[in-house]
Amino acid sequence: MNFPFVLPTKILMESGVSSKVGEHLKELGIHRVLVVTDPGIKAAGLLTPIYASLEQAGVAFFETDQVKPNPRSEDCNRIAVQYKNTGIEGLVAVGGGSAIDAAKAVAVLMTHEGRIEDYEGENTLKCNPLPLVAIPTTAGTGSEVTFFSVITDTARQYKMSLLDVRLAPTLALLDSELTAKLPRSIAAATGMDALTHAIEAYTGKMSNPISDALALHAIRLISKYLVAAVEERDNNEAREQMLIASLIAGMAFGNADIASVHCISEAIGGMYDTSHGVANSIFLPFVFQHNCDADIYRHSQVAICLGVDPSLSEHDAANAAVDKLFSMIRRLGIPKFSELASVKEGDLTAA
Numbered sequence: 001m002n003f004p005f006v007l008p009t010k011i012l013m014e015s016g017v018s019s020k021v022g023e024h025l026k027e028l029g030i031h032r033v034l035v036v037t038d039p040g041i042k043a044a045g046l047l048t049p050i051y052a053s054l055e056q057a058g059v060a061f062f063e064t065d066q067v068k069p070n071p072r073s074e075d076c077n078r079i080a081v082q083y084k085n086t087g088i089e090g091l092v093a094v095g096g097g098s099a100i101d102a103a104k105a106v107a108v109l110m111t112h113e114g115r116i117e118d119y120e121g122e123n124t125l126k127c128n129p130l131p132l133v134a135i136p137t138t139a140g141t142g143s144e145v146t147f148f149s150v151i152t153d154t155a156r157q158y159k160m161s162l163l164d165v166r167l168a169p170t171l172a173l174l175d176s177e178l179t180a181k182l183p184r185s186i187a188a189a190t191g192m193d194a195l196t197h198a199i200e201a202y203t204g205k206m207s208n209p210i211s212d213a214l215a216l217h218a219i220r221l222i223s224k225y226l227v228a229a230v231e232e233r234d235n236n237e238a239r240e241q242m243l244i245a246s247l248i249a250g251m252a253f254g255n256a257d258i259a260s261v262h263c264i265s266e267a268i269g270g271m272y273d274t275s276h277g278v279a280n281s282i283f284l285p286f287v288f289q290h291n292c293d294a295d296i297y298r299h300s301q302v303a304i305c306l307g308v309d310p311s312l313s314e315h316d317a318a319n320a321a322v323d324k325l326f327s328m329i330r331r332l333g334i335p336k337f338s339e340l341a342s343v344k345e346g347d348l349t350a351a
């Protein structure tokens with residue numbers, strides 16, 4: 001057996017840790033930062049303790065709150081031009097995968113010439129980006145530990161990927177207090193995104209023993225805690241366990257890759273701007289069912305982690321997992337593909 005496993009990011013998990021970000025930046029020798037976030041995070045008041053911490057630690061900061069869902073290349077390019085000559089030494093991303101992925105792109109452009117489109121693909125960076133501290137406010141993306149950035153090129157209606165180990169955040173601060181105000185629909189969709197990461201990491205051909213262990217445990221945690229985290233907003237244990245599940249699913253797929261569900265949902269997202277988590281949720285049960293026979297053992301192991309009766313045959317367990325996935329997305333209120341307003345049947349060959 002022969003495989004690499006890479007985890008460049010230091011992880012700190014603690015309730016309230018985001019309000020210590022200033023101390024951690026000073027430890028990293030960073031005294032001036034750009035905070036990358038979105039208007040919803042700002043309106044929810046999540047930035048107030050973070051900015052208090054920066055001020056207390058004497059860390060100067062700028063803010064951009066213009067990140068949109070499915071972050072756009074034009075926004076990343078514009079933000080980079082705006083802040084390139086301001087002397088920032090690092091970035092702090094506060095938000096879900098969109099804010100963190102956008103911050104990764106801006107961190108690249110702070111040390112590289114050109115536009116983010118010029119760095120699409122694998123290992124295209126010429127030097128280190130600026131260091132990034134990631135503070136996730138959703139339990140889903142895993143972007144706080146991955147070395148991908150997915151950016152929508154609006155001119156091509158295409159979600160492009162950058163992949164380089166140097167994109168990994170320097171530090172991830174996991175604070176379950178930040179997910180307490182998450183809207184129900186976002187908690188549901190992002191949680192299903194994490195489940196998709198774990199299932200694709202485990203059933204994909206790039207899996208390895210370390211990613212397998214992380215992925216299977218993430219599936220167990222999500223099966224146990226996702227519905228509670230969505231339906232019981234004051235259930236701190238469920239929210240904390242979902243943050244862990246999202247984190248370790250990110251470590252798994254960062255080293256084992258994602259697969260068909262993400263390929264389909266990224267094509268759809270590029271065309272229609274569909275929420276990443278919603279698209280993954282819609283396609284996950286169908287792709288899982290389609291792939292079962294390709295590796296019935298692995299699909300049955302996923303089933304057991306989802307809570308299916310382990311005494312069932314591998315085939316029956318895998319089929320029961322399909323039913324379980326459909327019932328999860330119904331319970332969580334995920335829309336059907338046919339209910340997405342903008343999707344037209346004639347577009348599907350283009351996607």
Ligand SMILES: [Fe+2]
Nearest residue numbers: 141193197276
């Ligand atoms: Fe994802």
